[in-house]
Amino acid sequence: MIENPYYTDEFHGDYELIGIGQLDLEEGGSIPDCQLAVATFGVLNEAKDNAILIPTWYSGTHQIWRDVYIGPDHALNPEKYFIVCIDQIGSGLSVSPHNAAGANAGIAMSKFPHVRIGDNVVAQERLLREHFGIERLALVTGGSMGAQQTYEWAVRFPDKVLRAAPIAGTAQNTPGDFLIAEAMREAIQSSPGWNGGEYTSNEQVVDGLIRQAHIWAIVGFSTEFWKHEVWRAMEFDSKEAFLSGFLEPYFTAMDPNALLTQSWAWQRGDVARHTGGDLAAALGRITAKTFVMPIDEDQLFPVRDCVPEQELIKNSELRVVEDTLGHLGLFGVSPTYMPQIDRHLGDLLDIEV
Amino acid sequence: MIENPYYTDEFHGDYELIGIGQLDLEEGGSIPDCQLAVATFGVLNEAKDNAILIPTWYSGTHQIWRDVYIGPDHALNPEKYFIVCIDQIGSGLSVSPHNAAGANAGIAMSKFPHVRIGDNVVAQERLLREHFGIERLALVTGGSMGAQQTYEWAVRFPDKVLRAAPIAGTAQNTPGDFLIAEAMREAIQSSPGWNGGEYTSNEQVVDGLIRQAHIWAIVGFSTEFWKHEVWRAMEFDSKEAFLSGFLEPYFTAMDPNALLTQSWAWQRGDVARHTGGDLAAALGRITAKTFVMPIDEDQLFPVRDCVPEQELIKNSELRVVEDTLGHLGLFGVSPTYMPQIDRHLGDLLDIEV
Structure with missing residues (x-):
């Protein structure tokens, strides 16, 4: 257990650690006490149909979503939606090699098992269902590895995802990436x-x-x-x-x-694992209304890698985000970035499904 | 002095080491005994007007030019031209940190001075003039750092360069590169x-x-x-x-x-050093008929970095080379690569200047 001041409330604001019990992993092994860091914004309505899930990207946490993407002036509006950010396994806030202790002492540091995108999504689904009673999501959205998890959600749990907006990421990682x-x-x-x-x-x-x-x-x-x-x-x-x-x-x-x-999972993101390597079949499972949102200058997940995936998703649109920053446009520092995100996510949320 | 079997005749074929004496450097310091590795192909005619110079790229030597670019079936035809490949300083064949000995013992290994693109070009010009009596070049061409040296030649010695073909390189290096x-x-x-x-x-x-x-x-x-x-x-x-x-x-x-x-020089390639930072003025000096030849998938020297430079050169054309390999298309492994190079260089050499 290493005390790292970065992974504290001071740097990351309020979040809750929610345990979902033992998580058995796709690669074998398990996390005995899978604790996920969760930050929520807004109120879950009685029908429990206003929930939005945001999985996090490599090196990022709920913090950037709270500070940049979520607010009453944004499409991700906590006055209307119950927005749940779940920090991925290995994010440093959720169970991670350096904080594995107690029941997780056996998987500390170099003994931490390989975790896949699918493991994260299984963990998130369990958390949403068992802790919040959420069975369906109005929207799943995320950037980069968050986009990988978004695709995984839409393929693995098609009935639970009404809308999906993968930003700057792919469903099947490329060898170059x-x-x-x-x-x-x-x-x-x-x-x-x-x-x-x-x-x-x-x-x-x-x-x-x-x-x-x-x-x-x-x-x-x-x-x-x-x-x-x-x-x-x-x-x-x-x-x-x-x-x-x-x-x-x-x-x-x-x-x-x-x-x-995180990067081990990032490298291996691939929804076609569900269909014996058939990407078309995997993406064909998606029923969510999907906006595929690559960033035009992205070198990690170029538009030309995202377009063929979008074309395999029935109910989808391509919404390219323009940003000179490229992939790290996700930080939202360009003044023209968030207006585009808000327009696309707003359009998507306005669609009746 | 380190014996490295890679930098020998066995791996690099016939070449000659030609000394040009002491080379004083732009950054200060000097190379006491500047030995340059030179490979020639063809015969210098009596008028001494059929010479082509090829400076080398990062990690490359005359070998790749001999094996891939030069031959009776290529535009760089030794039956017609006297082709001189000069391996750059620090190439491992010319004077370099690991082979500095004798008079150069004082600049061995970590004591080797910083060498710029301009230093290489000054050394090459001296060698061509003093050793071969060459005062004008029918063509200077090179890829990557060879393109940087090609631009430097055309700007520094405009009267000596009749034609220039920088391939996959820029006149002024970009901060991203x-x-x-x-x-x-x-x-x-x-x-x-x-x-x-x-x-x-x-x-x-x-x-x-x-x-x-x-x-x-x-x-x-x-x-x-x-x-x-x-x-x-x-x-x-x-x-x-x-x-x-x-x-x-x-x-x-x-x-x-x-x-x-080599990479220290690569990072700082900039013909605008001749004009107080004014790139337009520097490129405006070029009188050579110039074909600017970026590779379409090049990430190091993207087409969009080469176009604005080409537009500043009076007597120039943009000739984009298509190759999925990107920058390392320079290796010439794609079957469609050399036909494009030959067509462009052939067209250029056919132009009367």
Whole structure:
């Protein structure tokens, strides 16, 4: 158990830890006491039909959704909907290698099992049903790994998902994206301080976390972002200052094993696991009204990887989000980003299903 | 002095080491005995007006040009032209950190000075003039860093360059590309065996060289290359086999300091150094008939970074090369690649200037 101040209320605001008991995993092994960090916004109505689920992305938590995406001025309006953000397993807030203790002591640090996108979705479904009594979701939406989980939800539990909005992610991860995540993993694992996952503080792995941040810099942002010095809008004086003042500290605060747990799942996101590798059959299961929302400058999940998936979903539309930032447009720092998200999600929520 | 079997005749075929004496460098310091590896093809005519210069790219040498680009069936036809490939400083064949000895003993390994694109071009011009008596070039062409040197030639010595064909490179490096090279540098420099540049064998740095290869895998090839498993055409069974059988051994044979010497120059390629930062003024100096030849799927030097430069060159055309491989299309493994190169270079050489 490593005390990491980043994964506390101070940095992440109010959230609740909700236990769903033992979670058996697709790859074998189990999490004896699966605790999920949950933040909710708004009130569940009596019919329990106003619930929206948001699964989180790599390195992200409910925090960014609360601060950027959710509010009375947004489509994700807590005055109308009951919005549930569930931090994924390995997020650092939910059960994760560095915080595994008590009943989970046997899976601490390097002993933490491999967790898949599907495991997260199974855990979330159980939590929503057992804890909140929610059987159907008005919307599932998420970015990046959150989009992977959104697709997984829509394929695995088609009757439970009325609308789906995967943002900047795919249903079946591409080999190029797998290799991008692998390069990030190697940056962390090559740090001498990583020690096979048995460091005693994330500070021992800071060099690896910084190199991982620098790989994010080149694939998470577009070349146009760097060329047009968009970071100036965030009040930095140089790209180096932006790296050292924003992207590096963002990652160095985090737990290395937590990031590795997430990226392992990210690399293997694939709804076709349900259909013996047949992606068309898997996406054909989706009954949710679906808006596929790639970001035009995204290098991790390019539009051209998202379009063929959208075309396999019966009740779907392609809604491309324009953002020079690329994949990390998900941070919502561009002033033109959230208006697009709100318009698309608003349109989707307005559709009767 | 490290004996590296990769940098020998056995791997690189016939080449000549030609000394041009002391080379004073733009960043200060000098190379006391600047030896350049040179491979020539064809015969210099009496008028000395049939010479073509090819400067080399990062990690590449004259070998790839000899094996792929040059021949009687190619535009770069040694039966017609006298083709001079000069391996760049730090290429491992020309003077480089690991082979600096004798008069260069003082600049061995970590003491090797910073060398710029401009230093290479000054050295090449001296060599061509003093050794071959060549005062004008029918063509300068090169890929990637070779394109950077091509631009530098056309701007620095406009009267000496009749035609220029920069392939997959820019005249002024972009900040995004700088950061890509920086991530590659960090992969090497973070290897414990690198030891601040004072390793005793490149094998001590093999982990860093492999991680550097993996960053090449994600930015040097396009996502479409991986998605469509184009490596199957090279007779590999999996992307992992392609990495371990092709891209990793390609780089692990090389000298880490040699790669770092090259990438330092790559990061800072900028013809606007001649004009106080005014790129339009620098490119306005070019009198060569110029074909700007980006590769459509290139992530390092995207077409959209090359077009604005081409538009600043008076006597120029944009000739986009189509190749799913992306930047590493330069290897020429795609059967449709060389026909395009030959067509464009053939057209260019056919133009009377």
